[in-house]
Amino acid sequence: MRADKDEKTAIIREEAALRAFAAAGVLVVILDRDGRVMQINRKGCELLGCSEKEIVGSDWFETFLPSRIRQETRGVFDRLLSGEGPVARYHENPILTCNGEERVIAWNNDVIHDRSGKIVGTVGAGIDITGRKMTERALEESRERYRSIFESTTDALFVFDLDGKIVEANPNAYRMYGYGEGELIGLPASAIIHPDYFHGLVNFQKAIEEEGVFASRSVNVRKDGTPFDVEVRGARFTFEGQPHLLVLVRDIGEQVKAERALESARQKVERLHEAAQRLEQCERGEDVYRTALAAAEGILGFGICTIDILEGDRLVAKATSNGLPEGTSISAPLSEESLATKTYKTGKSFLFGSLAEVPEARPTSSDFKSGISAPIGRYGVFQVASPQENAFTDDDVRLLELLLGHTSQAIARIRLQNELREQARRDPLTGVHNRRYFNEVVEQEFVRSRRYDHPIGFLMIDVDRFKEINDRFGHQIGDRVLKAVAELLIGQVRESDIVVRYGGDEFLIMLLETDGETEAVAERIRNAVAERNKTNELIPFPVTLSIGAAHWNPESKKPIEQILAEADERMYADKKSKDDG
Template sequence: MDPSKEDKFLESLNMHSLIDFAGCILVIIGKDKKVTFINKKGCEVLEYRKEEIIGKDWFEDFLPSEVKEKVREVFEKLIKGEAQEIKYFENPVLTRRGEKRYILWHNTPLKDERGRIKGTLSTGIDITDRKKVEEKLKEAQIRAEIIANSTRDAIVITDDDGKVTFWNKAAEKIFGYAENEVIGERIYHFIVPEKYHENVKRGFEEFKKAGKGPIVEKIIEVFSLRKDKKEVPVELSLSSVNMEGKWHVVGIARDIARRKRMEEALKKYQDRLKRLHETVDFLQRCNTEDEVYKTTINEIKKVLGFDLCFLYLMEDESLVLKAASSSSTSEEVKCLLLDRDIAEKTLKEGKSIWTKDVKEFDREAAPISFISSPIDKLGVLQVVSPEAGAFTREDVELIEILTNHLTEEIKRIRLEKKLRDMAIHDPLTGTYNRYYFNEILSREIKRSKRYKYPIGFLMIDINRFKEVNDRFSHLLGDKVLKEVASLIKRNVRDTDIVVRFGGDEFLVLLLQVERKILDKIKERIKNEIKVWGKKTHLIDFPLTLAIGVSSWYPGEKRKVEEVLKEADFKMYEDKKAG
């Protein structure tokens, strides 16, 4: 399909504004590997104008060399029909400036009206920022190590009997003993836990012989005793030096209590971030908005450890509660946040609001803390604690990471639903299209054979419709088509399938309906069109419908195609009869 036809196809479905609003990248690539369509978001990511992309080879012009072959293999699978869709495929693309942007793709084959594969349709989410978050995490770890290594060290020197000969100020600070309290005393009597005394004694006896020992010239981590009898973790480096014919031990002890706390905090943050990324993967596998809402609430409690959480979405210009944690049973907590306009304020300002104590907003309120984070302009995610000071800046950052991904997943699901609906519906009348009819017919035939029920068909044609177009314009003809489609749908069940079969022809597939009922439905539709004709001001002559009826029963030798021909034949007989 050439680019101009592709554009016309998309315009006819009124997709452009929807696709650009969704915030996802959408690319259509033909079988010749050339781009035939790309939306506004895709152009922004690649930093090219649309006309600079259309017609270019996607693989040669916009992919780094190291991934071209791998991405081509995925493309070929779709083109050959070996895969119906390929989800969660990640690869970098090259921008105009040569920068790599990482995209998470959802790829499907693109088919024409006859179901032949003409190319691929790919929707993608830019996950470069997530990559940067991971790099930032690595940098934070390096900074933590630098900070830990910059602390002041205790320097202690002992003779070969373990008696202290030097004790600096840092040692006083770390261990709590003043210099005059330790000089001349054996070191293991005051900073070594008692259970290790014998081992240290034996170590000094070995050291006295040749200035060597099992931990000399090594760096180890041990627990030392402070003067207040509390144990403190230290990083200990021991070396030997011969002074005045005697071996001495030079010990450099670094208080690593802070580093240990930082390592534990960093590990906790890494674990939470890792689990949060797993949550994002779960969200990307959701197929409905309800799944996204429930998954979000469940994962917040499991991954982040927040018991009270609420998810609100905008509906009819007001916030509606869509999901809440099972422990969120306190109406007082929910009303507290909404009554004070915190949720509305969050949405209006477009940024997170959080506090360690809600008394900052209302001095009379109970001492609770909360985080209220916007889901773009779609809604608000809130977590609450009945205790003051329950949340930190780190918690806010994690919630914001989650809401950013939550935004993308809600938009993705809404876009996919719109695209699915457009693919199977006639854009003018809202009825199903012929492609969907062909898909559903084979399935219903199998069900009919299995459960032994008949299938009825109504083939409907609008009489004198050409006259409507010729006399009153095609625009008015379109209005008549929509009115007739609406009338037909009102006179059949919701489970029946109304299809726009051709220009002014409709086909109704009715399940589990006997022939005598079909005739009644036919007459009801004809009567309804008469009533409509008397009320409408669209045309100045009575509009009628030609309707052909046929039925297919399980076990009969006729093919369904013959039954459809019968309905079509009877429709033309009805048309001739006036």
């Protein structure tokens, strides 16, 4: 009776264990001593993307592990089976799903004994940590980018805590201030700011509190007490989870020295500062070029000027003085030997009283006898010419370099602003505009449409079966499908039209200045999708789109919400017609 009861209890426990094994929310796999799969639970089958029948009996190491880790992992397995020596029972390693996708699994492993106590296999329980690993990798890459920028910038960079003490400094800060490595950490701001300018720290902190950013000139002191002029820019940011101040310090000693040496040309300098203010107000590169050229002509008295800006591997003419004949300034590759390319590559200004002094010069007119060639930072070259020899002086070069310093800063600011603005307006996955950008421009386009009496067309587009794509093939494939769709849509509209990722798998196209062409564009998109499906390598069934069109006319009183609702309704009608079909 006792034996029967024990046997029945064992059977009940075994059945309970099997049910728990099958229902476990983690991958559970049992291997025999040869490394073949004896059992795997439902979660494991789902993760691998195979049926239990396909998995059981397979060599786990040869079938489900990347080749680069098979030998090492099998060695761990063999040591676990041998029971000899300590073996880490928790470890992380990638596995291969049945469609070849790698997933990272965190394992807890143990051995299985038979009734005699002999080790007959292993059991492993694993959790998919692929998402966490990707997040950790992205965070580490972000830290590396921050560290690379922090350490490689040619300016001094400091991180201050809110008490005004230095907690981080880049290598150039140590070089600029004459301190040994680590000596700056913990110093108060007063240690590097000249006493006569220390009041500026209060203004700095106040501006940070009120506006979030600060920019000013000041005088700092090196470790040996030597004062030097600096330009300071700062902003509040988060460092190691706490609010701090990030401060960029640029040594402008040479610039200030040049300004003081040019006291005799005070009026020109003042007017150049006015030009710099105008440059600060410029919102486009073309405005910067014209403003700099006008300053060189009107303030410095230069009559023949050209601005060449680097585009790709060529210096391209962007602005020339009025009255210059066509071809006075021509595009030139950086590989070509010329005075302009030499100026750009060396970052130095060249003053020549005659062409004999610059054999690399390639004058485009025989009237040019002397001139200046000066770099615009890392962005291009400014060249000045005269029909007389020895027409320019060192003072002219210094004044021009001052102007070009402001010009370079304006170009850098505009490019950074454009880059940040573009990032804010773009969907990071597909590269098309985001919904925020659409909300910004749609009312502007309505105003413009009314002014010029041009209608606007809207196409609301949804990727059919997208949830199925994500569920069956994973979000990475889903992302690739979205990127492919975005690329296809861009290719079927004009450059002036606006393609928007409206949300999830929905896209919106705003067709500007259309005249009944909306349906034609929709049909063109459908044809392009059909053509693309002939070579669709992403998923085993065609990707299709549901499209709904709506129109807005200048005389319309409809709000944008109603127009989009109409397009959305027609899109779902299109989707329903496919489902019904």
